[in-house]
Amino acid sequence: MPKFDYLVIGSGVAGLTYALKVAKRFPDKTLAMVTKSHETESNTKYAQGGMAVVLDKVSDSYQQHIQDTLVAGDGLCDEEVVRFVVNEAPDRLKELIDWGTKFDKGKQGKYDLGKEGGHSAHRIVHHKDITGFEIQRALLEQVHECPNVSVFAHHFAVDLITEHHLDVELVDKSRTCFGAYVLDEKTKKIETYKAKITMLASGGIGHVYQNTTNPQIATGDGIAMAYRAQAHVKHMEFVQFHPTALYESERKGQNFLISEAVRGFGALLRDKKGEPFMQKYDDREELASRDIVSRAIDFEMKKSGDEYVYLDCRHLDLVAFEKHFPNILNKCKSIGIDLSKDMIPVVPAAHYVCGGVEVNIHGQSRVKNLFVCGETSCTGLHGANRLASNSLLEALVYAHRSYLKSVEIFDQIDDNPPEPPAWSEKGTMHPKELILITHNRKEVQAIMSNYVGIIRSTERLNRASKRLKLIIEETEVLYKKTKISPQLSELRNLITVANLIIQQSLNRDENKGGFYRTD
Secondary structure, X not given: OOEEEEEEEOOOHHHHHHHHHHHHHOOOOOEEEEEOOOOOOOOHHHOOOOEEOOOOOOOOOHHHHHHHHHHHHOOXXXXXXXXXXXXXXXXXXXXXXXXXXXXXXXXXXXXXXXXXXXXXXXXEEOOOOOHHHHHHHHHHHHHHOOXXXXXXXXXXXXXXXXXXXXXXXXXXXXXXXXXXXXXXXXXXXXEEEEEEEEXXXXXXXXXXXXXXXXXXXXXXXXXXXXXHOOOOEEOOOOEEEEEEEEOOOOXXXXXXXXXXXXXXXXXXXXXXXXXXXXXXXXXXHHHOOHHHHHHHHXXXXXXXXXXXXXXXXXOOOHHHHHHHOHHHHHHHHHOOOOOOOOOEEEEEEEEEEOOEEEOOOOOEOOOEOEEEOHHHEEOOOOOOOOOOOOHHHHHHHHHHHXXXXXXXXXXXXXXXXXXXXXXXXXXXXXXXXXXXXXXXXXXHHHHHHHHOOOOEOHHHHHHHHHHHHHHHHHHHHHHHHEOOOHHHHHHHHHHHHHHHHHHHHHHOOOOEOOEOEOO
């Protein structure tokens, strides 16, 4: 039974930052990081745009960034959270730079600040169009230099361990996290990872939909595990669809992202006839917030019957474009798109969930000793709609605050908690056919894409709820009699997340930000 002082689930910017800070502060404490794929595979890796931080105090200010965030969140942001996240941004940026992260600079040596939809000023620091990849590279290098950190790749967290696994009574009706049950994908054994403090930073939920910008790992595992452990999950109805994912007719699942910064750079949206249309929906046109742009594209596609619209870059300085967006340019070239002559076919795709596990200002969930950070959490920063490039910033700020609180409470935690039992698979067997799992997964994704997409209705949501209920019942029967596999656990987690999105969509009676119901 592996025993650690700290357990981190996930290897994106949130988990890495937290692990690095804890490991450096407590070189005598042990820390385990489990990640279900390779250590470099996370939503962070695919974050193109950058990180919002106020550096130019002449044409920008903290108050402007705060106001832009509040406007994007459409009245549902926690203003206290917005203020401290924005104000702490420069300190968190300095740490990244000190750890070796490289951000692009202009000719005079100042940081090249980008501008994205919803921002009133240039304030996005970036590394070309692979900012997340660069941040993760630097953080991983730092983590690997910490001898007290053990990274377990291809280890799948199945469930958080709380009192419901132990023969003990609850105190104050609130649960405590004692670690997690983790499946070693090589040995196929589920091991008990005990820890005094657990950080849940396992990313988003994109693959609950058919088309998403997220990597294959984004199946809502952390949110589902926390929900089963009786953490409070909120605002799941606010799923942000990125307006401009590359449309490829033969590609399903993860869609290549065309960064919002491309529109900030001057690219224009056009319909299949080549006509602009954003002026009909918002005075900011292409630089409107993501919810508005996504709904506009969705409406244009429904009106015309087309499967995509175009993003026009033909009028831009392509030499400067290549310097800023080399990854996007190379991707377009690889599928035969010449940006000097051709427009890019784009379609909205599931991108980011603004809700998640509710946490306080220190990253603590309702479950004792369970911290939650990054996209898995709901901090109050985003409200009903995330402002572009605030997510990397949020992860860094909350990883720091969670670290500080972890230091404060560590010695108050019992060193000898009850021993959790070993995971039992008595009476289960290996599935004869994986088709049952893959079929149900595809069915969940189809239900969500068809009925719970950018624009929803009560009728469609009720239909989705009814159809999902049968899949829930089938999967629970399968779960009880089948040996655990990553595929089965992911399916169960996707179903939990889908149900949360549907039920919380039905409960919301007002259109806000990324949530839009016709009735």
